[in-house]
Amino acid sequence: MRLSPAPALDPGLAGSLVLLHLAVVAGGLALLSSASVSASGLESVRCRLQGTPRPPAFSQDGDFVIGGVFSIHNYMHTVEHSYTSLPEPLQCTGSLNSRELRFSRAMVFAVDEINNSSDLLPGVTLGYQVHDSCNTVPMAMNVAFHLANGLDPMFDTGEQCSGSPTVTAIVGESASSPTISMLRIIGPFGIPQVSHFSTCACLSDKKQYPTFFRTIPSDQFQAAALAHLIRHFGWTWIGAVRSDSDYGNYGMAAFLQAAQEEGICVEYSEAFSRTNPLSRVQRVADVIRSSTASVVVAFVSYRDMKILLREIDSLPSPPRQWIGTESWVTDPDMLRFGLCAGAIGFGIQRSVIPGLRNFLLDLSPQKVSNSPLLTEFWEGAFGCRLGIGTSSTDIGVEEKVCDGSEDIQQLQTPYTDTSQLRVTNMVYKAVYAIAHAIHSIVCEERENSTVNCDKNLNVKPTQVLERLRRVNFSRNGYQVSFDANGDPVATYELVNWQIQESGKMEFVTVGLYDGSLPPDQRLDIEREITWLKNSTQVPVSVCSESCPPGTRKAVQTGKPVCCYDCIQCAEGQISNKSDSSDCLICPEEYWPNAERDLCILKPVEFLSFHEVLGIILTACSVGGALLAIATAAVFYRHRHSAIVRANNSELSFLLLFSLALCFLCSLTFIGRPSEWSCMLRHTAFGITFVLCISCVLGKTIVVLMAFRATLPASNVMKWFGPPQQRLTVVSFTFVQAMICTLWLVLSPPFPVKNITTYKEKIILECDVGSAIGFWAVLGYIGLLSLLCFVLAFLARKLPDNFNEAKFITFSMLIFCAVWITFIPAYVSSPGKFTVAVEIFAIITSSFGLFFLLFVPKCFIILFRPEKNTKKHLMEKTSNDIRY
Numbered sequence: 001m002r003l004s005p006a007p008a009l010d011p012g013l014a015g016s017l018v019l020l021h022l023a024v025v026a027g028g029l030a031l032l033s034s035a036s037v038s039a040s041g042l043e044s045v046r047c048r049l050q051g052t053p054r055p056p057a058f059s060q061d062g063d064f065v066i067g068g069v070f071s072i073h074n075y076m077h078t079v080e081h082s083y084t085s086l087p088e089p090l091q092c093t094g095s096l097n098s099r100e101l102r103f104s105r106a107m108v109f110a111v112d113e114i115n116n117s118s119d120l121l122p123g124v125t126l127g128y129q130v131h132d133s134c135n136t137v138p139m140a141m142n143v144a145f146h147l148a149n150g151l152d153p154m155f156d157t158g159e160q161c162s163g164s165p166t167v168t169a170i171v172g173e174s175a176s177s178p179t180i181s182m183l184r185i186i187g188p189f190g191i192p193q194v195s196h197f198s199t200c201a202c203l204s205d206k207k208q209y210p211t212f213f214r215t216i217p218s219d220q221f222q223a224a225a226l227a228h229l230i231r232h233f234g235w236t237w238i239g240a241v242r243s244d245s246d247y248g249n250y251g252m253a254a255f256l257q258a259a260q261e262e263g264i265c266v267e268y269s270e271a272f273s274r275t276n277p278l279s280r281v282q283r284v285a286d287v288i289r290s291s292t293a294s295v296v297v298a299f300v301s302y303r304d305m306k307i308l309l310r311e312i313d314s315l316p317s318p319p320r321q322w323i324g325t326e327s328w329v330t331d332p333d334m335l336r337f338g339l340c341a342g343a344i345g346f347g348i349q350r351s352v353i354p355g356l357r358n359f360l361l362d363l364s365p366q367k368v369s370n371s372p373l374l375t376e377f378w379e380g381a382f383g384c385r386l387g388i389g390t391s392s393t394d395i396g397v398e399e400k401v402c403d404g405s406e407d408i409q410q411l412q413t414p415y416t417d418t419s420q421l422r423v424t425n426m427v428y429k430a431v432y433a434i435a436h437a438i439h440s441i442v443c444e445e446r447e448n449s450t451v452n453c454d455k456n457l458n459v460k461p462t463q464v465l466e467r468l469r470r471v472n473f474s475r476n477g478y479q480v481s482f483d484a485n486g487d488p489v490a491t492y493e494l495v496n497w498q499i500q501e502s503g504k505m506e507f508v509t510v511g512l513y514d515g516s517l518p519p520d521q522r523l524d525i526e527r528e529i530t531w532l533k534n535s536t537q538v539p540v541s542v543c544s545e546s547c548p549p550g551t552r553k554a555v556q557t558g559k560p561v562c563c564y565d566c567i568q569c570a571e572g573q574i575s576n577k578s579d580s581s582d583c584l585i586c587p588e589e590y591w592p593n594a595e596r597d598l599c600i601l602k603p604v605e606f607l608s609f610h611e612v613l614g615i616i617l618t619a620c621s622v623g624g625a626l627l628a629i630a631t632a633a634v635f636y637r638h639r640h641s642a643i644v645r646a647n648n649s650e651l652s653f654l655l656l657f658s659l660a661l662c663f664l665c666s667l668t669f670i671g672r673p674s675e676w677s678c679m680l681r682h683t684a685f686g687i688t689f690v691l692c693i694s695c696v697l698g699k700t701i702v703v704l705m706a707f708r709a710t711l712p713a714s715n716v717m718k719w720f721g722p723p724q725q726r727l728t729v730v731s732f733t734f735v736q737a738m739i740c741t742l743w744l745v746l747s748p749p750f751p752v753k754n755i756t757t758y759k760e761k762i763i764l765e766c767d768v769g770s771a772i773g774f775w776a777v778l779g780y781i782g783l784l785s786l787l788c789f790v791l792a793f794l795a796r797k798l799p800d801n802f803n804e805a806k807f808i809t810f811s812m813l814i815f816c817a818v819w820i821t822f823i824p825a826y827v828s829s830p831g832k833f834t835v836a837v838e839i840f841a842i843i844t845s846s847f848g849l850f851f852l853l854f855v856p857k858c859f860i861i862l863f864r865p866e867k868n869t870k871k872h873l874m875e876k877t878s879n880d881i882r883y
Contacts, residue, residue, distance in 0.1 A: 052089040053151040054131075054142065057373045058108055062127025063455040064438055066111065066431065067147040069172030069182065070104045071135035072097055072373065090142050092134040096376055098415035100174060102360065103196065103427045104130050105415075107171055109359045110431035120432075121439050124455045129167065132373070133178050140178035144185040165191055168464050169434040171427065176200035179212070187211045190462035194433055196426035201254055204485035211465055213486040215426040215433065216348065217515070219247075221490030222325060223254035225346050225513045225522075226297060229494070230323065231262040232523050235295045235541040237562040238323075240266050241284060241308065242299040244273040251299040251325065263579065265543070265562030267293040274304045278311075285311045288320065293562075294532075295541040297323040309337040319532045321539050329495055330420075335505045342532040346492035346513060351425035351478060357418045361408050381413055382406040429480045436480075437467035490515030494523070498530045549576055549597040552583045569596045572759055588755050589762060602755075606764040607670050607832040607839075614670050617839050624663035624846055631854045632656040638861050651702070651725060655695035656854070661688040662846040666839045673751040678766035682749055683740040685842060686777035690736035692849065693784040693815075694729040700791045700808050701728070736780055743773030763832055782819060788812050807852045814848035 057072065075094035081087055111126050131143040150166040170186070170193045173179040179198040186193065187209060194213045195203075201220040203212050230238060240256070242248035248271065256266060268291060270284045285308065288296060298305060305328040317339070324345030328334055368374040369386050379385055384402035408416065418424075441463050443453040472481040482488060494511035511525035531539055547553050547566035552575055554567040569575055573583035574592045586592055590599035608614050635644050635652060644652070665688050668681035702725065747770035754763035768774035789812035822841040829837045860867050 049149060049151075049153050051086075051142075051145075053153060054089060054146060055151065056129040056131050056146075058104065058128065058130040058371065060108075060111070060127045062111075062115075062125040064124065064442075064459060065127040065129060065167045066107075066434055067167040067170040067172075068104060068107045068128055068130035069133050069140065069143050069147075069170060069174075069178075070100045070107075070130065071174045071178070072100045072104060072132040073134045076134040076136040076139050090134075090139050092132050092139065094134075096373075096380060097135075098377060098381070098413045101373070101377055102415045102424060103174065105360055106353070106356060106424045106427045107431055109353075109356055110428050112359075113355070114432070114435045119451070120435055121443065121453055122451055124438075124442065124453045126435065126438075133173055135175060135178065137178055137181045140173055140181050141185060144182040148186055148189065148191065165189065165461055167191070168438065168459055168461050169194065169468070171196065171430045171434070173198060176203065179203065180209075183209045183212055190460070190465055192434075192437075192461060192465040192468050194430040194468070196430050197423050201250065204487055206485055209486075213430075213433070213468055213482050215429040215480065215488050216423065217490040217492070218485075218487050219251045220254050221487070221515055222346060222492070223251060223299075224258045225490060225492055225515070226255055226323060226325070227258035227262045227264060228513070228519070228523060229344070229346075230259065230264055230295065230297070233538050235539075236263065237265055237267060237293045237541045237543045238295040238297055239288060239291050239293040239320075240269040240297045240299070241288070242269070242271050243301045243304045244271040244276070245301065247301060247327070248299050248304075255297065255299060263581065267291055267543075267562060272304065272308065274307050281307055281311050284308065285315075285317075288312060289315070289317045292543065293541050294319075294539050295321045295323060298328070299325050301327050305334065309334075309340065313337060313339055321532050321541070326492070329497075330507060332507075335497070335507075338505070341497055341499055341505060341534065342530050343497040344510070344529060345495055347495050348422040348426075349478075349491055349493050349512075351421045351476065353418075353421055353425060353428055353476065356421070356424070356428075357416075360416060360418070363408055365402060365404055365406070377415065378402070378406070381408075381411055381415075425478065429475065429478065432473070432475050433468060433471050433480050433482075434464065436471045436473050437464045440467045440470075494525065496527075496529050499534055546578045547575075547580065548578055549580075550595050551575060552580050574599055589753070591760050602760060602762045604753075604762045604764055605758075605832060606672055607835045608672075609670055613836055617836065617843065618667065618670060620843050621663050621666045621839070624843060624850065625660045628656050628660040628663060628850060631850070631858055632660075634858055634861060641861060643857055643860055643867075651695050651699050651729075652854075654729065655692060655699070655849075658688055658692035658695055659846055659850055662692055662842060666842045669835050669839050669842075673764050673766045675750060678749040678751050679744055681766065682768065682774065682777065683744065686740050686781065687733060687736050689781050689842075689845075690784060691729065691733045692846075693781060693788060694732040696808060696811070696849065696853070697732070697784060697788040697791070698725045698728050700788055701725075732784060736777065739773070739776050739780060743770055743777070746770060747773060749774075765832070765835065778819070782816070785812055785815050785819070789816060807856065811849045811852035814852070815845045818845045818848065 058068075073092035073094050073096060075092070077091040077093045079088050079090070107130060108128060111128050114120055115125055129147065131146060133140040133143055147167045147170060148165045165186075168191075170182070170191060172193070172195060173182060174195075174197040176198040179193070179195050180200075180203070183193060183203075190211060192211045192213060194215065196215055198214055199216055199219045199222075201218050203209055203214065204218055204220065238259075240252060242252040252269065252271075256269065259266060268287055270287055272280050272284045289312070298308075300308065305324075319339075322340050322343035322345075324343055326345070326347045329343065329345030330347035334340065363374065363378070365378070365386060368378045375386050379402070382402060384400045384406070386402050438459060439453070441459055442455065442457045443451050445451050469482060469486075472479075474480070479489065490513070492513040493509045494513060496508050496510040497505055498508045499505050508527065510527040510529050511523065513523050515522060528536060530536065543562040544553070544564050547564070551566040551568050553564035555561050556563050556565055569583035569592065572592065573585050574596050575583045576597050583596075584599075586599035589602055591602045592598070593600050607617075609618055632653060635649065635656070638644055639649055661684075665681070665684040668677055668684055671677065749766050749769045752765060752767045754765050757763055789809065792808035792812055818841050822837065825837045825841075
């Protein structure tokens with residue numbers, strides 16, 4: 001495109017400018033601008049091309065111009081750049097490829113045919129600019145700039161050097177590498193490019209090449225077609241050979257992938273090239289001879305295939321069923337190899353283009369002399385020199401001047417051979433696709449079925465690009481359309497090498513492959529196929545028998561992949577069909593049946609009220625709560641007795657109440673976890689245990705303060721009476737309640753399905769949500785327990801016949817021991833036993849507090865009433881205890 005001199009640069013053009021610089025180095029074209037002020041005072045920008053414009057091989061003006069790029073020559077003149085002067089203009093060299101010349105002339109024919117049509121673009125004239133890329137990347141880049149910028153060496157613009165491209169679309173190139181280089185330049189500007197012969201599968205990547213289309217199927221389709229063909233005949237054990245080139249390597253890679261998806265096994269995959277030593281080709285031939293696969297797929301160029309078949313034919317070899325690609329399976333020169341009798345393969349469909357042959361042969365010396373390219377072709381084909389006033393002395397002894405007697409009708413060259421128009425039809429369809437896209441933009445159908453076209457409409461390449469994606473028409477019986485990747489429907493002829501009654505081997509079209517149909521309808525075999533040894537029986541090529549469901553194929557050690565044993569699927573996997581290459585992993589909530597051919601639901605497990613462990617823990621929990629309630633009843637019945645009054649009855653009743661809650665809160669851990677039960681079990685446990693420990697801590701402080709109050713002039717009990725005791729319990733419990741509230745608000749516990757602990761079953765459990773919240777609750781309980789233990793330990797030797805501090809010390813010691821051992825047990829216990837460990841810790845610590853703090857008192861109240869007196873309590877006390 002013409003580049004603007006404005007300082008601000010669109011980031012999307014950065015990559016294109018880099019390529020522009022490279023193209024300039026290679027002799028390409030760029031635009032330079034200089035500003036000047038006109039007489040009217042307006043600034044004008046003068047733009048000039050940097051580089052020497054190279055005229056097209058064929059050109060014609062029109063309302064809309066189509067570019068064409070073909071590899072008419074095979075090489076480019078190599079120039080060494082000094083970088084001190086302007087580079088020399090690029091020039092093509094080498095022999096002229098008359099087949100590519102036919103392609104370019106077919107484009108001219110198609111444009112002329114469209115211009116004479118009353119149905120397609122009536123009243124509109126299409127032009128063309130056909131360039132020779134020399135089959136090289138630098139020249140292809142040079143041509144891309146020609147087509148984008150035009151050929152005017154200098155022009156003035158109003159403001160900047162940007163403008164519309166000179167072409168609306170491009171046909172070409174013939175090879176993939178030059179096509180890619182062109183797309184890097186013109187792609188960012190939205191100029192569509194329709195190739196007739198670039199088959200690289202990489203060009204289907206719309207992220208890299210959004211403006212690329214092609215009328216020839218991608219190699220990816222041919223590889224898929226070959227795999228489909230092989231699977232159709234039941235061959236699961238094949239050999240593969242390929243050319244050691246981009247064509248063979250990329251094509252075979254695509255085929256092997258498609259073959260794997262079809263369940264086809266490959267015994268060997270060998271690569272070679274005609275430039276390899278003969279020993280390399282012999283080794284490949286020996287592999288084919290010694291293999292057990294009777295079917296051989298050859299993704300090989302026709303030049304390499306000749307060398308391989310010649311080597312195989314040199315020694316006696318077992319018969320092989322050859323499967324070929326379009327490169328060699330329709331090459332007439334290959335028919336001399338009788339060992340390939342019965343070969344089948346895909347070729348591009350032959351076509352008929354009415355009027356093309358007459359157009360190609362409509363060349364006279366006068367017409368030819370007006371075109372340097374046609375002149376070169378004419379002189380090379382007839383071995384004479386076109387020119388006026390040229391004598392034999394001037395042109396050399398071996399050369400002669402064309403005298404007009406040359407008859408192109410009798411010429412036998414690829415240019416004149418129209419018996420098998422395969423790729424030529426791809427050029428023809430590319431031109432018509434672009435014409436249909438332009439037609440959909442500039443033409444509209446009137447009510448009277450007439451078509452009106454506006455040839456003055458400014459058509460942008462991006463508009464043509466958008467319409468190309470939607471073209472769908474038929475020409476000469478051939479359908480033209482593109483898929484989302486810009487590829488056409490893959491249609492091939494299935495060609496079979498058959499020996500006729502005369503003994504001559506010929507190509508016989510026995511079927512078609514249409515990639516647009518459903519997979520089971522794509523291959524249509526219309527005629528009987530003749531196989532190797534001139535047999536009508538389909539050859540067999542397998543290595544191992546079928547594997548039943550529940551097993552998978554396992555490659556035998558030291559043998560090819562198609563020789564396998566049937567191995568039962570591994571744990572957690574199934575195969576529900578025969579000949580499974582891999583077993584399927586059951587979904588997370590499923591597990592295989594005994595036959596391992598079906599996935600069934602995993603049993604769900606959680607600590608239930610109905611199982612033995614749940615019943616035992618429930619009984620212990622309820623029993624503990626009933627004991628606490630019964631003890632409270634005993635204390636209430638004897639509330640006026642000395643031992644009840646001496647042990648702070650208010651805190652004792654609150655402690656019994658909290659112990660009952662501690663026993664009962666363990667029930668929330670049993671049963672199917674739910675969102676509410678998960679939140680309730682941890683918060684209820686945390687708050688009730690803190691309430692319990694707070695009561696014990698209060699009793700411990702009371703014991704310490706009581707004995708301290710017996711000291712002379714001590715008034716400490718005044719500051720730790722019943723109100724202060726209640727406030728202490730409430731304060732400690734409130735802190736735990738706040739911790740639990742923050743836990744529930746920020747990251748509450750929630751039910752989860754544990755599928756990692758056991759493979760064959762699902763454990764329903766509660767996830768703590770926030771590990772910090774969970775361990776904060778336990779840590780706060782542990783902190784209060786440790787404080788209580790320390791205070792009770794300090795008060796253990798205070799004088800009293802029933803000094804409660806000793807029991808508190810032992811109860812806290814048991815409590816701490818239980819919860820310290822709980823931590824590793826909790827972390828290491830699997831599945832539902834994690835919950836059981838937590839319940840066991842709750843019940844055990846609760847029973848520890850209950851038995852040490854209340855059982856001795858109940859024993860005295862119920863069985864030793866004589867000791868339940870103030871006198872007995874004061875027997876060994878030298879000071880009175882004030883409560």
